[in-house]
Each structure stands twice: as structure tokens, then as C-alpha cells.
Amino acid sequence: MNLPQQLWLEDYGLIGDLRSAALIGADGSVGWLCLPELDSPSLFGALLDPQAGFWRICPEGAERGEQRYWPGSNVLETAFEVEGSQVTVTDFMPLGSDALHDDLKAVRLIRRVQVTGAACGVAADFAPRPQYGKAAKLSRHNGLLRVQRGQQNWFLWSTQPHEISKDKRRAGAHFTLEPDETAWFALTEQPVDLEPELLKEFLDDTHRTWTHWLAAGQARRTLGDHPHREIEQRSALILKLLSAPDGAIAAAPTTSLPEVLGGERNWDYRYCWLRDSTFTAQALHHLGHREEAADPLNWFRKASQRSKPKNLKIAYTIAGEAVPAERALKLSGYRASRPVHIGNGARNQKQLDVYGEVMAAYSDILRYGKAELGDDLWREISGLAGAVCTLWQRPDKGIWEARRPGQQNTYSKLMCWVALDRAVKLGEQNGRKVPARWKKERDAVREAVLTQGFNAELGSFTQTFGGSDLDATALMIPLMGFLPPDDTRVLGTLKAVQEQLADGALVRRYNGGDGLDGQEGYFVLCSCWLISAEALCGQTALAQQHLDELLSHCSPLGLLAEEITPDGRHLLGNFPQAYSHVGLINALAYVQQAQGKFEQDDQPSLSGPEVNE
Numbered sequence: 124m125n126l127p128q129q130l131w132l133e134d135y136g137l138i139g140d141l142r143s144a145a146l147i148g149a150d151g152s153v154g155w156l157c158l159p160e161l162d163s164p165s166l167f168g169a170l171l172d173p174q175a176g177f178w179r180i181c182p183e184g185a186e187r188g189e190q191r192y193w194p195g196s197n198v199l200e201t202a203f204e205v206e207g208s209q210v211t212v213t214d215f216m217p218l219g220s221d222a223l224h225d226d227l228k229a230v231r232l233i234r235r236v237q238v239t240g241a242a243c244g245v246a247a248d249f250a251p252r253p254q255y256g257k258a259a260k261l262s263r264h265n266g267l268l269r270v271q272r273g274q275q276n277w278f279l280w281s282t283q284p285h286e287i288s289k290d291k292r293r294a295g296a297h298f299t300l301e302p303d304e305t306a307w308f309a310l311t312e313q314p315v316d317l318e319p320e321l322l323k324e325f326l327d328d329t330h331r332t333w334t335h336w337l338a339a340g341q342a343r344r345t346l347g348d349h350p351h352r353e354i355e356q357r358s359a360l361i362l363k364l365l366s367a368p369d370g371a372i373a374a375a376p377t378t379s380l381p382e383v384l385g386g387e388r389n390w391d392y393r394y395c396w397l398r399d400s401t402f403t404a405q406a407l408h409h410l411g412h413r414e415e416a417a418d419p420l421n422w423f424r425k426a427s428q429r430s431k432p433k434n435l436k437i438a439y440t441i442a443g444e445a446v447p448a449e450r451a452l453k454l455s456g457y458r459a460s461r462p463v464h465i466g467n468g469a470r471n472q473k474q475l476d477v478y479g480e481v482m483a484a485y486s487d488i489l490r491y492g493k494a495e496l497g498d499d500l501w502r503e504i505s506g507l508a509g510a511v512c513t514l515w516q517r518p519d520k521g522i523w524e525a526r527r528p529g530q531q532n533t534y535s536k537l538m539c540w541v542a543l544d545r546a547v548k549l550g551e552q553n554g555r556k557v558p559a560r561w562k563k564e565r566d567a568v569r570e571a572v573l574t575q576g577f578n579a580e581l582g583s584f585t586q587t588f589g590g591s592d593l594d595a596t597a598l599m600i601p602l603m604g605f606l607p608p609d610d611t612r613v614l615g616t617l618k619a620v621q622e623q624l625a626d627g628a629l630v631r632r633y634n635g636g637d638g639l640d641g642q643e644g645y646f647v648l649c650s651c652w653l654i655s656a657e658a659l660c661g662q663t664a665l666a667q668q669h670l671d672e673l674l675s676h677c678s679p680l681g682l683l684a685e686e687i688t689p690d691g692r693h694l695l696g697n698f699p700q701a702y703s704h705v706g707l708i709n710a711l712a713y714v715q716q717a718q719g720k721f722e723q724d725d726q727p728s729l730s731g732p733e734v735n736e
Contacts, residue, residue, distance in 0.1 A: 126173040127152040128186065129458065132694040133678035135170075136190050136199045137376065138232075139364040140216035144376040145232060146170060146698075147214045149190050151181035151201050158231060158277070159312065161373050162393040162440060164254045164465075166270075166277065171379060171463050172454040176252030180234055180308065182210040183244040183297070190680055196333040197360050198326070199680075208243035210300075212236050219328035229313035233322055236306040247296040247308065249279060255452050255465070261291050267314055268294055280309045280317045336363060340411035346712055347720030354674060355711055357681035358704035359410045362403060365701045369425075370418030371441045372400045375685070375697035381460035382686055382696050383641035389460055391467050392685075392697040394446050396438045397423060397477045398522070399702050401484035406708040408491055417488050423481065424503065432510035435481075437474045438467065446470035469524040476522050478511050479538025479545075483603070486545040489553075496553045505558075508546035512564040515539035516571075522596060525637055531588035533576035534596035540568040541603050572605070573612075582615035592635030593623055595649035598656040602713075608660040617656055625653060628669035629676075629687060644686040644695045647673070651706030658710075658717040666714050673707075683707065 127150055135146040135154060143163070146155040154170040154177060157163045168175030181188070181203055188203035188210075203210045213235040217228075236245055251270045253259050259272040268279035268287070279285070283306050285294040300306060307322050337356060346355065365373045378391035400419035407416040426443035430436055438446050449468035456463050485504060488494045496504075515536065518529030543565035550557035575588035586594035597616045601608040608614075624631045629645035630653050650673045657666035676687050678694060683703040685696025 127154065127169055127177050127179055129173070130154070130187075132380065132684050132698045133682070134187070135678075135682075135698070136192065136201075136214075136680050137361065137364055137682065137699055138197055138199050138214055138216050139376070140218050140231065141364075141366060141368055143216070143231070144364055145214070145216065146376070147190075147199055147201065149187045149201060150179065151185075151188065151203070151212050152177045152179035153214075153232070155377060156232065157376075157393070160441060161376055165256070166251050166253050168252060168256055168454070170377070171457055172256055174252070175256035175454055176250055178247075178249050178251070178310075180212050180236060180245065180247045182208070183246045185210070188212075192357070192360075192680060193330055194334075195337045195356065195360075196330045197364055198330050198333070205243055207241040209239045210236065210243050210245060211239075213326070215326060215329050217325045217329055219325075219332040227315060227321075229311045229315055230309055230317070230325065231312060232310040233325060234308040235322070235326065236300065236308075238300040238302050238304065240302065242299055242301045244297065244299050245306065247281075247283065247285070247298075248293070249285060249295065250293045251277065253277075256454055258292055261287050261294050263287075265314055267311075269314075276312075278311045278314050280307075280311060280315075282307045282319060333360065333363075340407075343411035343413065345409050345411070346715050347718075349711065349715060349720065351670070351674060351711060354677065354681045355410075355708060358406075358683075358708050359412075361682065361699050361704050362406065362701060362708075365699075366418075367422075367441050370400075370415075370420070370422030371395045371439075371443070372403050372419055372701055373441060374399050374438075374702065375700050377697045378465055379460070379463040380457050380684070380695070380697045382643045383460070384458055384688070384695070385460050386639075386641035386643075387462065388639055388641060388643060389456065389462060389464055390469075390697070391449070391464050392700070394438045394440055394467060395422070395426075397435075398437075398480040399705070401480040402705045402709070403701060404484045405487055406705045408487065409708055409712045413491055416491065417494055420481075420484055420488055420494075432506035433513065435477060435507070435510065436470070437472060437477050438470060468526070469520070472520040472524060473514075473517070473529065474521060474524070475511075475514060475517070475519045475535040476532075476538035478507055478514075479541035479603075482507060482542040482545045486549055489549060496549060496555070501550075501553075501555055504546050504549060508543055508561050509558075511539050511542045512560055515564065515568050523632060523637065526639065527637070531575070533572060533584055533587060534594065534599065536568055536572050536576060536588070537596075537600060537603060537605055540565060540572065540605060543568065544604075569605070577612055581619055582612075583619035584612065584616045586633055586635060590635075592633055593619055594633040595620055595624055595630050595646070595652055598649075598652040601659055602652070602655055608656075614660060617660055617662075620653060620656075624649070626691075628654070628672035629691060642689060644688045645691070646686050647676075647683050647700065647703040648685075648706040651703070651710040654710040655706075655713040658713040661717075663714070663717040666717065670710060670714055673710075 169177035270277040375392035379389035382388035447466040449466040451462035454463040521532035584597035630649035684694035684698035
């Protein structure tokens with residue numbers, strides 16, 4: 124079997140086990156899998172370089188199949204049609220009480236092959252390349268295939284015998300399946316004894332675990348019935364796939380998938396950004412997972428204990444450690460987009476907006492009744508509010524993590540106001556003594572945004588104080604409750620974005636330079652903000668139209684990346700992107716609220732505790 128063909132991002136599905144995740148292509152190949160954790164080096168990395176490892180199972184002579192998830196689950200099927208036969212490859216990473224038993228939790232990825240119709244020949248090609256594409260030695264070990272590089276070992280168990288290539292870097296199996304036969308494959312961390320019956324139990328348990336999790340939230344969701352229920356559920360399942368049991372939320376399972384094809388905008392997103400985590404908390408509430416909505420905040424509280432509030436980090440590893448320094452790998456990149464990075468150079472940037480996003484999340488969790496404002500939490504809130512009082516006037520890199528000198532970013536100032544506004548209200552609502560400085564600085568931030576962040580000539584808020592470039596983040600002004608949605612400045616900003624940054628539902632982040640080469644595509648999150656703002660500002664029919672248009676750009680499986688190509692044909696950026704799915708869930712909530720489809724006794728206040736006039 125040759126190297127797998129180059130697929131587009133929309134040709135992949137995601138599976139996972141809350142420790143790591145794998146991208147499975149429509150050609151039956153595992154194109155991306157990092158083990159043992161999501162941010163570990165890849166074992167299969169063909170997504171970023173055909174030579175960086177893959178594991179393909181498909182009918183002989185077939186090029187690609189059709190993919191679908193089992194309903195309400197993250198179990199993935201790829202079905203191939205071959206001359207009267209249908210060959211179905213079912214992929215999952217074991218999850219559930221039985222699958223995670225101490226003796227068997229070493230089983231990480233299971234693949235099942237079944238045939239209906241006529242008998243069919245099937246080929247399996249196993250070509251692991253640990254450590255981001257390094258050569259590994261394959262050997263036999265007690266009936267298993269052993270993958271070894273240095274001290275690392277992985278094992279392949281299968282019902283089908285594999286032949287090891289002469290260079291011992293690849294193994295293959297060719298076999299014929301009758302309609303009543305099933306072939307099983309399992310990748311493990313340790314040499315364990317497996318049987319098909321046990322793997323079937325793993326499959327049933329994994330499917331049951333996913334469906335039960337989804338159903339538990341759906342029974343308590345705040346969104347009303349709507350025609351996009353299935354895509355909402357898929358977004359929920361993707362967010363759960365990117366979550367760790369302790370509440371950490373990875374921005375994406377991948378690194379260096381480009382924002383510009385062939386360009387340099389390639390970043391490692393396998394870490395936990397505070398803003399992603401805090402907005403995820405809001406989305407989880409809308410989805411009915413109210414206890415879990417507090418988990419990202421609890422994770423942040425633990426991770427942030429090592430730094431003072433003034434030195435708040437923007438991101439952490441899944442384990443709560445410092446994000447590693449950025450470096451480039453010698454890989455060809457997705458569709459020749461180099462460099463391929465691991466680590467992230469933005470790790471030490473000052474981004475003042477994170478204070479507002481964290482504080483807004485604290486406010487939501489307390490409002491939803493899933494936390495109490497005890498002394499410890501009040502001290503944390505006080506520390507964050509005090510830091511904002513000192514820092515808000517300083518330039519920063521901003522939400523887009525610009526790799527250029529800091530600026531007076533309007534969105535950063537807006538979120539500093541949010542931090543102080545929510546801190547003041549939390550204190551007053553809970554009988555705490557609120558320092559006078561918080562109110563004084565809150566009012567000063569507000570005045571600065573209104574006078575310096577608004578361009579009267581353009582009739583719009585701008586990217587920076589005193590600037591003329593537009594930025595889609597200005598859509599957040601009514602969503603955060605800074606101004607009411609019928610304010611002329613809000614409506615002027617919405618109109619400016621619609622006319623100058625948007626092509627229908629597709630929205631660019633900004634219209635100014637950012638110091639990097641290449642024209643990036645449309646940013647999915649900004650499309651979600653546009654839809655949300657339109658719904659909040661009374662443009663309900665347009666919001667619904669744009670929502671339908673945006674959904675047409677989802678992958679066939681309902682997944683979203685960070686961006687959409689300038690021609691609107693393909694997905695771009697790390698995939699799937701948590702923030703895009705969070706934005707979609709929240710946009711659905713705004714549209715539902717505008718259409719009056721929330722239960723009245725459970726209607727969330729989507730724009731914050733109180734809109735400021």
C-alpha cells in the first residue's frame with residue numbers, strides 16, 4: 124500500500140478518550156494521533172507530513188469512503204462501497220468503567236472491520252513514526268507487533284497476522300472477510316491479552332458512555348427545540364472530546380494546521396487557553412451540563428496558583444504546567460505549509476482580555492448556583508480585580524496574539540471593564556466590601572473605551588484606541604453588556620462589520636495588517652459573534668439566515684476548524700477548534716433567545732448580569 128493521499132480537513136473525523144484524540148480520514152487512515160497525551164509527540168502524523176506515520180485499513184483498491192458518527196456518540200464509522208460489498212471500519216478510543224479498568228486502560232485505539240454483501244479483500248498498513256516522524260523498529264513480541272524507539276514501546280494486537288517489511292519500519296496485512304466475519308485491531312501501551320469479545324464490550328461501553336453523557340445534558344439544556352439540534356449535539360461531543368477529567372479544555376487536538384495555505388501562520392493549539400475555557404463554561408451551561416460548567420474554572424484556579432494575578436498566564440498545558448517554548452520541526456507541513464511548530468511563542472504574552480473572560484466565567488458560575496462566594500474565591504476575585512486596576516492602561520498583544528509590539532487594543536479594554544464590572548457586582552450582591560478603587564477604575568475604563576475606542580467618522584468602534592481599522596471583536600460590546608443593543612454606536616459597529624469585514628455569514632477578524640505574511644481566511648468564531656450580535660440587536664431573520672449559511676461550511680460530520688478558506692470551499696486552521704464550536708453553541712443560544720424559544724424559568728442572561736445604559 125502506498126502513502127495515504129492528502130486529504131482536506133473536512134475529510135477527517137475525531138475520536139478520543141479524554142486523554143488524547145485521533146483524526147481518522149475518509150480513506151480509512153489514522154492521520155494524527157499523539158500518545159500518551161494530547162500534547163505528547165505524534166505516533167501517526169501524516170496529516171502534517173506523509174512520511175510522519177499513518178495506519179490505514181480499507182478495502183483493497185478503495186480510495187475513500189463515507190463517514191458517520193454513531194448517533195449521540197463519538198464512535199466513528201468509515202464505510203466503503205466496493206463491487207457489491209460494503210466494508211465498514213469502526214474506530215473508537217475506549218472510554219467507560221470497563222474500558223478504563225486498571226488492568227486494561229493500556230488499550231488506546233480500537234479498529235473493527237466488517238463486511239456486508241459479498242466477501243471482500245481488505246488491506247491494513249501500519250506505519251508508526253514516533254516523536255513527530257522518527258523511524259521506529261517493528262518486531263514481534265508474544266504474538267503482538269511491537270513498536271520501539273528508545274525507551275518508548277507500543278503494541279499492535281490483531282486478529283489478522285501482519286508481515287513486517289524488510290526495513291522493519293512498516294507492517295501490513297492482506298485478508299479476505301466474509302459477510303459473517305469481523306477483524307479487530309487494537310493499539311496498546313502495554314502487551315495485554317485481548318479477545319474479540321472483550322473489544323466488543325469496550326465498543327458497547329464506550330458508545331453507552333458517550334450517549335449517556337450527552338443525554339444527561341440534553342435533558343437539562345436551556346436551548347429550545349430547533350432544526351439544528353443534531354449539529355448542537357455534535358458540538359457538545361467535540362467539546363467533551365477536547366476536555367480532560369479535571370476540567371482542562373484543549374483549544375484543538377492539532378498543531379500547525381495553517382491559517383493561510385502555504386504560509387507561516389501555523390501554531391500549536393494543544394494547550395488550554397483561559398479565554399477558550401471560560402467561554403466553554405457558558406456553552407456547557409446552555410447544553411445542560413451545569414456541574415461540568417464549573418470544571419474549567421476549578422482547573423484554572425489550580426493552574427494559576429503558581430503566578431501572581433498581575434502575571435496571569437494566558438494558557439497552560441493540559442496538566443496545568445507552563446506551555447513549552449516554540450520550536451520548529453523538520454516536517455513538510457499540511458499542504459506544504461511550514462514551519463511546523465510545537466510549543467507556542469505566545470505563552471508569555473500579556474493579553475489583558477483574559478481577566479475579563481475569567482471574571483465573567485466566575486460571575487456565570489456563581490449566578491448558575493454551581494459555586495459559592497467563599498473567602499478563598501473572594502480573595503482570588505479581589506486579586507484579579509486589583510491587578511486590572513493597575514494594568515488596564517498598558518498596551519498588550521490582544522486576543523489575536525499579534526507578534527508585534529503591544530497596542531491599546533479596544534477589546535482588551537472592554538474586557539478589563541468586564542472584569543471590574545463583574546467583580547463590583549459580585550461583591551455587592553454577596554455582601555462583600557467592594558474597594559472604591561474598583562468602581563473608579565471601572566468608570567475610567569468605560570470612558571476610555573467610549574471616547575478613544577469609538578471612531579465617529581466610521582460610526583464604529585475600532586481595533587485600537589484612536590485607530591481606523593475595524594475588528595470583529597467590537598461585536599462583543601453588546602454581548603458583554605457594555606452598551607445596550609439598540610445603542611446607535613452598537614448598531615453602527617454592527618453595520619460596519621457587515622459591510623467591511625463580512626461576506627454574508629463569513630467574517631474576517633480585522634482589515635488592518637498584523638505583521639505576518641499571507642491573506643488568511645474567514646474566522647469561524649467571528650461569524651458566530653456576528654450571528655449573536657444580529658440576534659441580540661433585533662436582526663433575527665438575518666441572524667437565522669447567516670446561521671444557516673455558516674452551518675453549510677461545517678464538515679460532513681459537523682466539525683469546524685478555526686477558519687474557512689478565502690474561496691469558502693475548505694476548512695483551515697487547527698481542527699476541530701473548541702472555540703469555533705463554543706461560538707456556534709452560543710450563537711444558537713442567541714438566535715433561540717431572539718426567537719423566544721427558551722423556557723421562561725430558565726432563560727439565561729446572555730449579555731451579562733445587567734446591561735449598562
